[in-house]
Amino acid sequence: MGIRTPFIRLTDICQLSCEHCYASSGVKNPNELNTQQWAQALQKIAQHAPRVTLLGGEPTLLPNFRELLTYACKLYDDVTIQTNGINIPHKTLQHLEHEFGGPPSNLTIAISIEGNEELHESIRGKNTFEETIDSLKQYGIEYKGIKYEEDDDPAMRGYQTGIRITITKKLNPHQLPDLVKYFNEKLHSPVTLVRFLEKGRGTKKWTPSKKQLANLYQITQKLQNEGYTIDMFDSPYYAWDKDKREKYKEHFKNRGVCEVMRGERMNIEPDGTITPCFMLTDDEHEIGHILETPWNEIENKLTEFAEKQREKKLIEEPCQECEYSELCQGGCVYLNSDKRLDNRCPIEHLEVN
Numbered sequence: 603m604g605i606r607t608p609f610i611r612l613t614d615i616c617q618l619s620c621e622h623c624y625a626s627s628g629v630k631n632p633n634e635l636n637t638q639q640w641a642q643a644l645q646k647i648a649q650h651a652p653r654v655t656l657l658g659g660e661p662t663l664l665p666n667f668r669e670l671l672t673y674a675c676k677l678y679d680d681v682t683i684q685t686n687g688i689n690i691p692h693k694t695l696q697h698l699e700h701e702f703g704g705p706p707s708n709l710t711i712a713i714s715i716e717g718n719e720e721l722h723e724s725i726r727g728k729n730t731f732e733e734t735i736d737s738l739k740q741y742g743i744e745y746k747g748i749k750y751e752e753d754d755d756p757a758m759r760g761y762q763t764g765i766r767i768t769i770t771k772k773l774n775p776h777q778l779p780d781l782v783k784y785f786n787e788k789l790h791s792p793v794t795l796v797r798f799l800e801k802g803r804g805t806k807k808w809t810p811s812k813k814q815l816a817n818l819y820q821i822t823q824k825l826q827n828e829g830y831t832i833d834m835f836d837s838p839y840y841a842w843d844k845d846k847r848e849k850y851k852e853h854f855k856n857r858g859v860c861e862v863m864r865g866e867r868m869n870i871e872p873d874g875t876i877t878p879c880f881m882l883t884d885d886e887h888e889i890g891h892i893l894e895t896p897w898n899e900i901e902n903k904l905t906e907f908a909e910k911q912r913e914k915k916l917i918e919e920p921c922q923e924c925e926y927s928e929l930c931q932g933g934c935v936y937l938n939s940d941k942r943l944d945n946r947c948p949i950e951h952l953e954v955n
Contacts, residue, residue: 604901606866608651609880612640612670613659613872618686618726622770622804624881627659633873635893637666643870643892644674650897651868653680657880659872660686668694675706684766687713687737688730695741695761705761711741712764712794717773718781724772738763738789765793769836770808775817782825782832792831795822799936801881809946816951819843823955837933838947841926844955851929858912858931865908868900876900878907881936911935920947925954 613634616627635643647654654674661667662685671694674681690711698706716722719731741761765785767773785791795818798808810818815836822834823843837859840846850859861867862878869880870892877887889895889903912931921927921943933944 604866605651605868605904607653607655607861608647608868608870609655609657610640610643610647610870611657611659611872611880612661612667613664615663616658616660616686617663617688618660618730620725620803622725622768622798622808624799624801624804625659626802631872635872635874637670639874639893640670641673643874644670644677646892646897648677650901652678653682654678655682655684657684660688662690662694667691668697671709672698672701675702675709678708680708680710681706682710682712684712684714686726686730687711687734689733690737690741707762710762710764712766713738713791714766714768715781715785716770717767718777721772721774735789738791763789763791765791767793767795768798769795769810769815769818770798771810771814772808773810773814773818775814775821778818778821779825782830786830786832792833794833794835797836799881799934801936812946812948813951815946816948819948819952838926838930838944838949841930842949842952842955847926847929847955854929854931856912856928856931858933859929860931860933860935862935863908863911863931865901865905868904878904879936881934911938914938920950924949 611625614625614627614629614631619628644654656671656674658664661683664670668691671681671683675698698709713734715734716725722731722734723729741763767781782793785793797815798804798810800806800809819834819839819842822832822839825832834843840850840854840859857864862882867879869877869883871877871883874892875888876890876892876895877883878889889907890900921932924930926949932938933947937944937946
């Protein structure tokens, strides 16, 4: 299949200091690529991959970010930026709208939310929830064909937006329905849930329990069945949820849900170093440099890494006996890098689906 999902961590700079940040963002990496080098990297990747995700740190704080984002939107079919949403500069949006005659149709602004206002601000700081919601209202909102008419708030520009919620131990599953309904109905933004993983500043105290995850799986499925737009980006969920299982079973069969295990993901660090995933960034996982390593070598190394992961045998219990193991293949490679096991998988707390 080749690389389908390139993630580019443009910078380590961030104006926040979230205690659970996997990237330990805050201060600039002294070896970060400059604007011209990132432009070269974007051009190189675009010859082989139709989509790209730009993240950080906080990517919008990067000098000349608007030029890089504009360039990416011209090169790729789909561009996503992952941002805290606090301060996307007006000039960036004006520049995009001038270049494309309006919001680029291939751009999605994915904004991180921790949960309700109280939880969000306990992690990200005072007034950050309101500032982020204001961003959504201002930049937002085109979703499922819904567009604001001329007599609506003129600040509504019509960008495609999405909400990304990290599942931490502090996220109350029972608050999720109200959050999803608010973001879907009031701000026309779909919601994606992503499980917290211990890395960087994020320690075990943030890790959700299996029962909490199982509860969120069930709530997510119920909300989907009710017509709300919410997704759970967690490997076991894609195997457990019947609709996803049927949709992707041929693609996942014996290859795994995790894109890393299929050789389809690539991560680029702020200094240009390439790794299989932004969670696998230690020296042993480095496979090259985006400006120096030939593309065929990059793909070959990612494929080799994926094959080595698949060669590992599933441990006898519980994965080997699991009804969904053929598709899941042990889940996230970051969690099962030593042995094919997601030891926080919630399937044991769920009924067969």
